[in-house]
Amino acid sequence: FIFDLPARLGKCIKSEAYADAVKFYTGAMPIFKAYGDSSFQDCKRASEEAIATIIKNLQGKLFSDSESIQSRAEAAVLLKQLDFPVDSLKAKLLEKLEQSLADLEVKTEGIESAGEDSTSHSGGGSSIGNHEASVGEFAEAVRAYRVIFPDSDKQLISLSRDLITRHFEVTEQYMQKHISSAELLNFLKIIWTDVLLLDNVLEEAGLPDFSLEAARLVVKKYISSKLTHFQQDIADSLVGPKERVGDYSLQDALEAGKKTVLQGSMDVLLDFRQLLDDKLELVIKLRDSIIDWVLEGFQVFFRTLDDHFVLLSEKKSSLDQGLKEGAQTDKALTGLVLVLSQISVFIEQSAIPTITEEIASSFSGGGARGYEYGPAFVPGEICRRFRSAGEKFVNLYIKIRTQRISVILRKRFTTPNWVKHKEPRDVHMFVDLLLQELEAARSEVKQILPQGIRKHHRSDSNGSTTSSRSNPLRDDRMGRSNTHRARSQLLETHLAKLFKQKVEIFTKVEYTQESVVSTIVKLSLKSLQEFVRLQTFNRSGFQQIQLDIQFLRMPLKEIAEDEAAVDFLLDEVIVAASERCLDPIPLEPPILDKLIQAKLAKS
């Protein structure tokens, strides 16, 4: 019997009946052990050669993917029976499997083209198809190894999870670009298909739940990154393109901003809507959370948008900037502040209601948030925030403008020695600078603020100041010291105004051209009065003030459109100057006129 062994083994090899071969061999083992060195030497040697071949073949079988799982498993069992170190084989195979993971990564080109329509399906499809095929092979290998190496479950689970984790990592990386929800969904579809494939062969890995958790994080991140990109888009549209080709006017900026806010938010909401509507099982499970994330996301978005606006409005003082460039950015900044105020108003009045409506219709239904936290999206709060932002920015605009004018006035009034002033020859040139600044403000404001309705009687106001000449003591004083004809003329106008209605200086600013410009004019004239009060004038100094003020009367009334206030404030300046003058004798009207005409003729 034993003598037959080598021949029989040879036959088995030919017919690939390895099981029989092993059986015969193991059956003969004891005899070989006992008598192998003596009587059955040749036989043993021949058999061992045959067995070596068999082992080689069995290994080959084990490694081969084309063999059926059964035969491979059989091979493993047989090898074990032959005392072959199967574990190292297992390790090798698993290592090979791990390396194959890299090839199984979702290729992004496949995703992009899969997003296109079906006409180009073949190109994209093949890449996806390839991927699916590869994953299929992987799954098959997992299934096989489970049978072949029954104790390899733990490693196989870890490999499968690793594969899924890598998929999500690729997705996140890809998300750094501006992608749409359709593309995200494509990624998730592929991942889910793989998950199901693997779940089939390795239920113990719990891949569906595992991937649900990962998907949760990815979708949340997608929502928040989309909103971040959107915010940057808004900021960019307001500031304008880096290379200015031609003028990016305030009008352009505001229109671009409004469009981006309104259209952009609709687009974003539509995009998020796709996530909600998708039928992918993975995404359906996240539906409630998605609603929450979108609502919360928008709430946070508007809060940070407000902060972003504040950042844009702050002066960037750069010492390196050349004077010209500095002036340019200054000019750009004041305009931007005005734009920010208008877009805040737009957001409060138009954008938020529209967005709220859209959210209510598309993103209704309970979220996963607990009731104790209250609703996620609170439009009332956002509106309040942007209402006050609008006011804040328009006041900032006025402040910037009046500060610039203050500089001009301060220089004008602190430079000369007023007590030793010479007779006035001309209207002083500071009036040109002043009017220039006011014109600049008016033209900016004209671009993006609406015109108001002309009101002749402003009956509502906050914080009015009474005419200071209602104090009888002061008028007495005025009356006592004014005796000259020209002086009494001054007095007459004062008395006339005594009985006039209260003139309001510090009224609340409205979002109209007239309101903003006239506020700037009024504040500037108040500053003028303050500067005058700090000086002491001789007669000529007083006359110079009188001349400059008289010249300013017409242009300022035209700019400010609030004649009463301008007249009142200019008169206050004259009164202040006369009080600070030892000898306040005004210029005769004809001289006044002549000098003013001379100035007008020059310009």
Place this chain on the structure above:
Amino acid sequence: MQGASSGVGYGLKYQARCISDVRADTDHTSFLTGTLSLKEENEVHLIRLSSGGTELVCEGLFSHPNEIWDLRSCPFDQRIFSTVYSSGESFGAAVWQIPELYGQLNSPQLEKIASLDSLVGKINCVLWWPSGKHEKLISIDQENIFSWNLDCSKKVSQVQSQESAGMLHYLSGGAWDPHDVNAVAATCESSVQFWDLRTMKKTNSIECTHVHDLEYDTRKKHILVTAEDESGIHIWDLRMPKVPIQELPGHAHWTWTVRCNPEYDGLILSAGTDSTVNLWLSSSSSEDGMVESPTKRFNPLLNTYTDYEDCVYSVAWSTREPWIFASLSYDGRVVVESVKPYLSKK
């Protein structure tokens, strides 16, 4: 006229810019104020709040040679005060004494006990050390800071040291640190400068434009409050001088002056060219770093006093009754108010 006023009023005959608390008077709540008239005879009024707090009585009326731009009562002698005055063409500064038994004299005359004529530039203000007996004065003119030795009994003053702020630095005012007798702050066009009086050298500065007035917090060290023309009020921690720790809106036009309450933490008065006085409560006590916007916590504006017909250029807290302050509007009207109703809100 506005509605019924809650304060007690007193009228000076002419326009006026400064009022000062007579801190050294511990028996009465008194204030000193002086007129700013170019052509008329100027006067210094010593006014006292009646014990019921219902009226202001003139306790002394003294003639003063020139119009008064700055007036401060001496913190350790109630009959002594300093003025900065102008005759229209030139400026001067002096220390005066109200004669003893002035109440019984027919027309009491002020005694000039020291002249602070530096003969250099236009003097802006004279500072006493607010925290106790210290016989030194500081005068700040447009370009220099002077430190004077004052001997009230011998009626002599002498320049101890002087330093120039340098060209192109126009000083406009200042404050003496009540916690450090050697530290003085001076305001100039684009910054606040800090000086050490021993070395007469500049030690530090804060960037802020057009500071009109400033005051050190009497309660907390390192805290400074500035009033800026258009930017309102800023509160600074001098240990971190880059950025203010709190900003308050100030007034509709310029914020002219700020005063910190001597007793209640964080209680600040400000007066402005919009003819109002605002009472603020700053929240800078316990926060570190930047403070969140006040709307999140509470509105720092406790009250606005509007009973004025002209700009308010000066306010003074009473040290003796620290819930009382006096305010002075340009038309010469003094209004004394109590902030008691707002103290409970703290």
